[in-house]
Amino acid sequence: MRDGSKTKELIARTSLHLFVEKGITETTIRDIAAAAGIAEGTLYRHYESKDQLAWELFSENYVSFARELDRVQEEYDTLKDKLAAMIRRFCAFFDQDPVLFSYLLLAQHHQLKKVTPDMETAVTVLQKVIAQGMAKSEVPEMEVELAAAMVLGVVLQVAVFKAYNRINQDLSHLGEILVDTCWRVLVGNGTP
Amino acid sequence: MRDGSKTKELIARTSLHLFVEKGITETTIRDIAAAAGIAEGTLYRHYESKDQLAWELFSENYVSFARELDRVQEEYDTLKDKLAAMIRRFCAFFDQDPVLFSYLLLAQHHQLKKVTPDMETAVTVLQKVIAQGMAKSEVPEMEVELAAAMVLGVVLQVAVFKAYNRINQDLSHLGEILVDTCWRVLVGNGTP
DNA sequence: CTAATAAATGAGTGAACGCTCACATTTAAG
DNA sequence: CTTAAATGTGAGCGTTCACTCATTTATTAG
Numbered sequence: 025m026r027d028g029s030k031t032k033e034l035i036a037r038t039s040l041h042l043f044v045e046k047g048i049t050e051t052t053i054r055d056i057a058a059a060a061g062i063a064e065g066t067l068y069r070h071y072e073s074k075d076q077l078a079w080e081l082f083s084e085n086y087v088s089f090a091r092e093l094d095r096v097q098e099e100y101d102t103l104k105d106k107l108a109a110m111i112r113r114f115c116a117f118f119d120q121d122p123v124l125f126s127y128l129l130l131a132q133h134h135q136l137k138k139v140t141p142d143m144e145t146a147v148t149v150l151q152k153v154i155a156q157g158m159a160k161s162e163v164p165e166m167e168v169e170l171a172a173a174m175v176l177g178v179v180l181q182v183a184v185f186k187a188y189n190r191i192n193q194d195l196s197h198l199g200e201i202l203v204d205t206c207w208r209v210l211v212g213n214g215t216p
Numbered sequence: 217m218r219d220g221s222k223t224k225e226l227i228a229r230t231s232l233h234l235f236v237e238k239g240i241t242e243t244t245i246r247d248i249a250a251a252a253g254i255a256e257g258t259l260y261r262h263y264e265s266k267d268q269l270a271w272e273l274f275s276e277n278y279v280s281f282a283r284e285l286d287r288v289q290e291e292y293d294t295l296k297d298k299l300a301a302m303i304r305r306f307c308a309f310f311d312q313d314p315v316l317f318s319y320l321l322l323a324q325h326h327q328l329k330k331v332t333p334d335m336e337t338a339v340t341v342l343q344k345v346i347a348q349g350m351a352k353s354e355v356p357e358m359e360v361e362l363a364a365a366m367v368l369g370v371v372l373q374v375a376v377f378k379a380y381n382r383i384n385q386d387l388s389h390l391g392e393i394l395v396d397t398c399w400r401v402l403v404g405n406g407t408p
Numbered sequence: 409c410t411a412a413t414a415a416a417t418g419a420g421t422g423a424a425c426g427c428t429c430a431c432a433t434t435t436a437a438g
Numbered sequence: 439c440t441t442a443a444a445t446g447t448g449a450g451c452g453t454t455c456a457c458t459c460a461t462t463t464a465t466t467a468g
Contacts, residue, residue, distance in 0.1 A: 031445080049241045053426060063447045065428075070445095074426065169382045170374065170390075174397055177373025178366045185365040193359060201358075205366055208404045209397055223415085245456060255417045257458075266456065 032070040034060050040081050044127045048078050086128050089117060090146045097149065103157025107210070108203045110150065111179060115199040118183055126187050147172060154210070163210045175206045224262040226252050232273050236319045240270050278320050281309060282338045289341065295349025299402075300395045302342065303371060307391040310375055318379050321372060339364060346402070355402045367398045 038060040042051040053074060057064045071077040096113045097106040118125045151172045158165050179202055185191045186198065193201070230252040234243040245266060249256045263269040288305045289298040310317045343364045350357050371394055377383045378390065385393070 047241070049239070052424080054424090064426090065448070066446050068427070166393075167383060167385060169377060170385060170393070173374045173377040173383065174370045177369035177371070178401070179369070180373065181369025182362065182365045185361060190361045191359060191365065193362060198362075201362070205401055205404065208400050209370070212397065212400045244454085246454090256456085257418065258416050260457070261415065 031062065031066065035062070035067055035070055035077070036081060039077060040127060041123055043078065043081070044123050048074075081127070085124055086145070089128065090149055093146050093149045097153050103153060103160070103162040103210075104207055106153045106157075107175070107206060110153070111202050111206060112199050114179055114183075115195055115202070118186070119195050122187055125183065147176060150176060157210075164212075171210060174209050178202065178206055178209065223254065223258065227254070227259055227262055227269070228273060231269055232319060233315055235270065235273070236315050240266075273319070277316055278337070281320065282341055285338050285341045289345050295345060295352070295354040295402075296399060298345045298349075299367070299398060302345070303394050303398060304391050306371060306375075307387050307394070310378070311387050314379055317375065321376065339368060342368060349402075356404075363402060366401050370394065370398055370401065 035056065039051070039056045042055055042059060045051075046055075053064050053067060057067060067077070071080065093110050093113060096109045100106045100109055151168050154163075154171050154175070155168045157163050158168070158171075163171075182191065182198065182202060186195075191198070227248065231243070231248045234247055234251060237243075238247075245256050245259060249259060259269070263272065285302050285305060288301045292298045292301055343360050346355075346363050346367070347360045349355050350360070350363075355363075374383065374390065374394060378387075383390070
């Protein structure tokens with residue numbers, strides 16, 4: 025028996041790369057097969073369908089990252105520390121696998137609408153942490169969704185620009201800037 | 217002779233709506249024709265192809281908005297005022313046509329990659345304004361692309377959440393929060 | 409009215425898609 | 439070695455897509 029799991033991993037890596045580069049709909053089975061150097065039929069020995077392949081790549085990575093963020097924030101007591109830890113974890117993820125990271129970014133908007141009915145996301149963790157901090161008056165009160173959107177916006181957009189090599193700063197420096205900036209975003213608004 | 221320009225407008229409005237809702241690739245000619253109540257062939261009396269239709273909707277609106285932003289910022293002298301004016305114009309655009317607005321947001325990432333080789337965008341205007349402000353020491357020096365990314369991130373992500381009705385604040389209030397927050401993002405970092 | 413032109417139509421076309429399946433090849437067990 | 443299961447293969451299937459074109463319908467000019 026050939027080692028099928030090797031092939032499955034190859035398909036996962038290759039298709040992930042193509043999904044990020046061209047989008048899911050624009051990536052064909054033939055594209056994946058050609059890039060991975062396998063026959064089209066082989067893909068179906070390991071995945072039920074293209075949709076199932078996309079879903080598996082997405083849910084595995086996304087859910088596990090959200091859980092990890094949740095674990096990270098629990099190790100700290102104040103909103104400031106929780107936030108900093110989450111952002112650093114975010115940067116580490118980006119550093120370790122920019123392709124996968126971009127894929128998860130992509131997913132937030134359109135591509136996986138059909139596939140993703142409703143899912144516990146990293147955003148939920150962020151909102152929870154912010155809400156707790158406001159309850160303890162660590163930052164001024166304001167609409168939690170709005171606060172989360174602003175923090176998320178800073179981090180995501182910087183990540184997108186960095187992924188396209190539009191930003192030169194190294195990642196560790198960038199991480200500290202993000203930590204500072206996001207904190208400043210939170211403490212400045214609202215009616216204290 | 218029937219009034220063909222009416223039909224062209226109908227096609228433009230209908231297809232724009234579908235492009236935003238489902239994405240360009242996922243929207244078929246049959247979808248557009250059915251939604252507009254016309255035959256498939258009729259679309260081709262007014263547009264060369266689906267790509268050309270998408271491109272025309274995109275470029276018309278996008279380029280004109282970027283030009284408008286540029287005009288708006290020229291009416292003010294300081295970075296703070298320029299930025300505030302641009303953000304308010306941004307909110308006004310969102311208020312006036314959230315569908316079109318979302319479409320332009322969408323476009324930034326993948327959907328129009330083939331169609332958009334390289335284009336003078338609203339981001340460029342933002343970068344120019346920030347660079348001028350730094351040159352005049354209105355805000356601390358830092359990498360312009362990074363500063364622009366953070367400001368853009370705040371505004372865009374809030375717009376996305378607002379578009380999905382995840383934020384309750386009314387737009388005028390939201391606009392002022394964004395103006396304050398973005399300014400705070402710019403003045404806090406860097407090495408003054 | 410009639411003729412000429414512009415606009416609208418929808419069945420039809422070739423290409424590309426996701427996916428299947430009969431068959432070939434490799435591996436593991438007895 | 440023999441055998442059976444697991445895995446890989448690629449031509450081909452049915453479907454859907456963007457797009458075409460011969461024809462019909464609406465509009466204007468004389």
